[in-house]
Amino acid sequence: KQEVTQIPAALSVPEGENLVLNCSFTDSAIYNLQWFRQDPGKGLTSLLLIQSSQREQTSGRLNASLDKSSGRSTLYIAASQPGDSATYLCAVKIRGQGNLIFGKGTKLSVKP
Amino acid sequence: NAGVTQTPKFQVLKTGQSMTLQCAQDMNHEYMSWYRQDPGMGLRLIHYSVGAGITDQGEVPNGYNVSRSTTEDFPLRLLSAAPSQTSVYFCASSLSGRSGTDTQYFGPGTRLTVL
Numbered sequence: 001k002q003e004v005t006q007i008p009a010a011l012s013v014p015e016g017e018n019l020v021l022n023c024s025f026t027d028s029a030i031y032n033l034q035w036f037r038q039d040p041g042k043g044l045t046s047l048l049l050i051q052s053s054q055r056e057q058t059s060g061r062l063n064a065s066l067d068k069s070s071g072r073s074t075l076y077i078a079a080s081q082p083g084d085s086a087t088y089l090c091a092v093k094i095r096g097q098g099n100l101i102f103g104k105g106t107k108l109s110v111k112p
Numbered sequence: 113n114a115g116v117t118q119t120p121k122f123q124v125l126k127t128g129q130s131m132t133l134q135c136a137q138d139m140n141h142e143y144m145s146w147y148r149q150d151p152g153m154g155l156r157l158i159h160y161s162v163g164a165g166i167t168d169q170g171e172v173p174n175g176y177n178v179s180r181s182t183t184e185d186f187p188l189r190l191l192s193a194a195p196s197q198t199s200v201y202f203c204a205s206s207l208s209g210r211s212g213t214d215t216q217y218f219g220p221g222t223r224l225t226v227l
Contacts, residue, residue: 031212043202044218051212089155093216097160098143098209099170100216104154 002027002094006103013080014111021075021106023090028068031093034100035064035075038087047088048075080110114138118203118219125193125226133188133222135203141217143209144186148172148199149221155202161186162209193226200224 003026013019023033032051036044048057048064050073056065063076077084087107091100119134137144145160157170161180175197177189186205190197201222207214 031210034215036218043220044204046215046217049213049215053212091155091216093212097162097168098206098211099145099157099160100155100204101157102147102155104152 002030002092002101004090004092004101004103006088006090006106008106009104010107010109012109012111015080015082017080017110018076018078019080019108021077021088021090021108023073023075023103025071025073025092025101027094028071029095030068031095031098033064033066033073034091034093035062035073036089036091038089038105040086044089077108080108082110082112084108085110116203116205116217116219118201118222120222121220122223123225125190125224127194127226129193131190131193133190133201133203133224135186135188135219136184137186137203137205137217138184139205139207139217140183141205141207142183143207144180144203144205145170145216146176146178146186146188147202147204149202150199158188158201160209190224195226198224198226 035047050066061078087105090103146158147155159178161167203219206216
């Protein structure tokens with residue numbers, strides 16, 4: 001059974017720092033891995049999608065990597081801003097039905 | 113495009129009542145799904161559909177029914193509400209369930225409280 005783990009559960013950093021969020025998964029039979037952002041009381045917004053054949057994706061200050069063989073992904077946020085404060089969720093799309101399996105998220109707080 | 117829409121945004125039920133959470137998408141997506149989000153548990157899949165007329169169970173299907181009569185709509189029915197079903201419910205859709213390239217889009221959620 002696929003399991004997705006995110007470490008740390010919470011992170012507080014001063015503005016301007018570069019930071020890394022971690023995601024690990026137990027089964028490499030995936031279509032892709034996606035990173036989402038969730039603001040309090042809101043839905044999920046897709047940030048980056050990495051296909052199983054890819055190693056990384058970039059969007060602005062965000063860079064996500066995927067190492068399928070080791071079952072790991074990282075989300076790198078450069079020059080963090082208070083507006084980056086949110087919960088970041090990692091999810092893998094499993095082969096077969098194509099369902100997403102989510103980690104429990106990392107709650108990020110960026111202090112001014 | 114409106115994307116994925118959900119109604120209602122908030123709902124309070126009494127134990128034993130039934131209700132339907134509505135979900136619609138206007139992107140002609142084949143794949144639709146329902147998740148519930150609980151503190152400390154993350155998002156868990158309730159039911160999903162890979163096309164009109166096809167539905168299947170996810171991780172936590174008990175107490176919920178779904179049907180998919182059109183591509184656009186995927187309602188979730190609570191048969192007899194229980195306090196354990198107090199949660200935030202999200203509907204999601206993607207172009208296909210069997211592609212590595214398409215993103216899942218989420219609705220804004222329905223906050224349900226069962227007293």
